[in-house]
Amino acid sequence: MPPRFAEATADAMPLxxxxxxxxxxxxxxxxxxERAWxxxxxxxxxxxxxxxxxxxxGRPVGAVxxxxxxxxxxxxxxxxxxxxxxxAPGTYALTAPLPETECLGWLLANYRFDRYRAGDAPARHLVAPEGVDAPRIEALAAAECLTRDLVNIPAADMGPEALETAARxxxxxxxxxxxxxxxxALLEQDFPMIHAVGRAAAQAPRLIDMRWGDRGPTLTLVGKGVCxxxxxxxxxxxxSMGLMKKxxxxAANTLGLARAIMALDLPLRLRLLIPAVENSVAGNSFRPxxxxxxxxxxxxxxxxxxAEGRLVLADALCLGDEEDPDLMISMATLTGAARVAVGPDLAPFYTDDDALAQALAQGGAAQADPVWRMPFHAPYEAMIEPGIAxxxxxxxxxxxxxxxAALFLRRFTSPGRRYAHFDIYAWQPKPEPGRPKGGLGQGPRAILAALPQVLDL
Known part of the structure; x- marks a missing residue:
C-alpha cells in the first residue's frame, strides 16, 4: 500500500x-x-x-x-x-508547519519495495499538519510509489504483458x-516500428492506449515501455545490460503521472500511449x-x-499527434548522453515552447522535482538525415x-505542436533521504504543477 498520513491520536509524539x-x-x-539530555x-x-x-x-514522549x-x-x-x-518507530505530529514537500518526503521515505522479501520494516508515521493539502500529497506519494514499483520489478515479472496488466x-x-x-495486429493497424523492435521477444509487442476524462483540454502522454x-x-x-529492467x-513515469491526474480529478481529457516491447535477439530481430x-x-x-526507444515512441507519437491534442508529452529512459550531461538527479526536457519550459521549471522547483531545459538545436537536424532514408x-x-534523439522524435509531431520530451534516468543510484536506491519518478510532479498554467485549468 502507498504510504499515507496517520490519524491524529493522543499518543502521537510531538516532533x-x-x-x-x-x-x-x-x-x-x-x-x-530535556536540555541536559x-x-x-x-x-x-x-x-x-x-x-x-x-x-x-524513560519512555519517549517526543522527538527533535x-x-x-x-x-x-x-x-x-x-x-x-x-x-x-x-x-523510533511510531507516530509523530509536527509542532510547527513545514513546506508540503517535506511532508511528501516523509511519506516517500516510508516506501518499501518488498515484493521479493518478507518482513515489515518499522515505519515512522506522520499526522497530516494543519493547513496542508493532505489528499494531494497522498496522491503524489501514491503516484511516485507506483512508478518506483514498476521500475523495480525485474523484467521476468514486468514484461510487456505485465506492463499491460498494470495499465489495466x-x-x-x-x-x-x-x-x-x-x-x-500492430502491422495491420500501421505501427510497423513498434512491431519491428518487439517481434523477436517471447512476449508479443503491443501498444497500450488508455483514455480518461470527458471535459477540458486534451493532454496526451507517451511513455517508452521497453521492458x-x-x-x-x-x-x-x-x-551495460544490468539495469535494463528500468x-x-x-512508461512507469507516465503511468504514475496519469495516476496523479486521475486521483486529483483534474478537469482535462487524458490519453496515455505506451508502446510495450522487449528488445531481444532471435532469428527475426531487426538488423543494422x-x-x-x-x-x-x-x-x-x-x-x-x-537505439530502439525512439523507434517505438515515434509510432506512438504519430498516433497521438493525429488527434491534435492541446499538449503532448513523451517520457523515456532514452540516452546515456543525457545522463552524462546532467547526471541522474535532474530530468532534462526539450520543448520549443518558452512558456511551457518556464512553467515546467517553476513547477519542478516548487515540487522538489528539478528539471532542466535542453535545446532542440536546429543545426543538428542534418545529423539525423542519413541520405539513404x-x-x-x-x-x-x-x-x-x-x-x-529529441530531434528525431520531434519529426513525428506536427509543426507547431505544443510538445515536450523528457529524457530521464528513472533510477536512484544510491540512497538519499526520501529516495531509496532503485526506481525513481522524474518529472511528473513538475509536469503536474505546470498543467494548470499551461492548459488554463
Whole structure:
C-alpha cells in the first residue's frame, strides 16, 4: 500500500524540527532534564540528526529532528526525511508547519519495495499538519510509489504483458477506458516500428492506449515501455545490460503521472500511449542496415538496434499527434548522453515552447522535482538525415546524442505542436533521504504543477 498520513491520536509524539541556527534558543526554552539530555547527546540541529526525548519513566514522549542550515538543505531534496532513520518507530505530529514537500518526503521515505522479501520494516508515521493539502500529497506519494514499483520489478515479472496488466489495473481503479493492440495486429493497424523492435521477444509487442476524462483540454502522454533492452543484434556488454529492467522507466513515469491526474480529478481529457516491447535477439530481430517505414511514412535507417526507444515512441507519437491534442508529452529512459550531461538527479526536457519550459521549471522547483531545459538545436537536424532514408536512428560520431534523439522524435509531431520530451534516468543510484536506491519518478510532479498554467485549468 502507498504510504499515507496517520490519524491524529493522543499518543502521537510531538516532533520539533530545529535548524542549526535556532538550536541554542530552542534548548534554552526546554525543561532542564530535556536540555541536559540533548546536550549530553550532542544535538546541534545538524541536518539528519534526530533525538528521542524521554519522559519521567524513560519512555519517549517526543522527538527533535535537525534541519541543518540553508546550505545543507540545498543539497538534499527532502531535508526532514534525512532524520527519519534516527527516530523510533511510531507516530509523530509536527509542532510547527513545514513546506508540503517535506511532508511528501516523509511519506516517500516510508516506501518499501518488498515484493521479493518478507518482513515489515518499522515505519515512522506522520499526522497530516494543519493547513496542508493532505489528499494531494497522498496522491503524489501514491503516484511516485507506483512508478518506483514498476521500475523495480525485474523484467521476468514486468514484461510487456505485465506492463499491460498494470495499465489495466490503473484504468479499472479510475474508470478509464483502455485498448491494446498486440502482435501482428500492430502491422495491420500501421505501427510497423513498434512491431519491428518487439517481434523477436517471447512476449508479443503491443501498444497500450488508455483514455480518461470527458471535459477540458486534451493532454496526451507517451511513455517508452521497453521492458528489457538487450541492445538487439547490437548486443550490449554485460555491464551495460544490468539495469535494463528500468528501460520502461518512461512508461512507469507516465503511468504514475496519469495516476496523479486521475486521483486529483483534474478537469482535462487524458490519453496515455505506451508502446510495450522487449528488445531481444532471435532469428527475426531487426538488423543494422534495415530501413523501416514508420506510421508517419518517414523511412528510418537502422544504424544501431540499441537505439530502439525512439523507434517505438515515434509510432506512438504519430498516433497521438493525429488527434491534435492541446499538449503532448513523451517520457523515456532514452540516452546515456543525457545522463552524462546532467547526471541522474535532474530530468532534462526539450520543448520549443518558452512558456511551457518556464512553467515546467517553476513547477519542478516548487515540487522538489528539478528539471532542466535542453535545446532542440536546429543545426543538428542534418545529423539525423542519413541520405539513404529520411532519418537515421543512431547518428555516428557520438556527439549530442540526447539532442539528436529529441530531434528525431520531434519529426513525428506536427509543426507547431505544443510538445515536450523528457529524457530521464528513472533510477536512484544510491540512497538519499526520501529516495531509496532503485526506481525513481522524474518529472511528473513538475509536469503536474505546470498543467494548470499551461492548459488554463
Amino acid at each position: 520539533h524540527v530545529i535548524d542549526s541556527a535556532g538550536c541554542a534558543d530552542w534548548l534554552a526554552c526546554r525543561p532542564e532534564a 540533548a546536550e549530553a547527546c550532542g544535538f546541534t540541529g545538524a541536518l539528519g540528526s534526530a533525538l528521542m526525548l524521554p519522559g519521567p519513566d 529532528a535537525g534541519h541543518g542550515d540553508a546550505a545543507a538543505r540545498a543539497r538534499t531534496r527532502f531535508p526532514l526525511a534525512a532524520a527519519l532513520p534516527g527516530l 489495473v490503473l484504468a479499472q481503479e479510475f474508470g478509464a477506458g483502455i485498448t491494446v493492440t498486440t502482435g501482428d 528489457f533492452d538487450t541492445g538487439g543484434l547490437n548486443l550490449k556488454p554485460g555491464a 528501460d520502461m522507466g518512461g 542496415g534495415d530501413i523501416l517505414t514508420s506510421r508517419k511514412g518517414l523511412t528510418v535507417e537502422i544504424n544501431n538496434t540499441d 529520411d532519418l537515421d536512428n543512431a547518428p555516428s560520431g557520438g556527439f549530442a546524442g540526447s539532442i539528436t
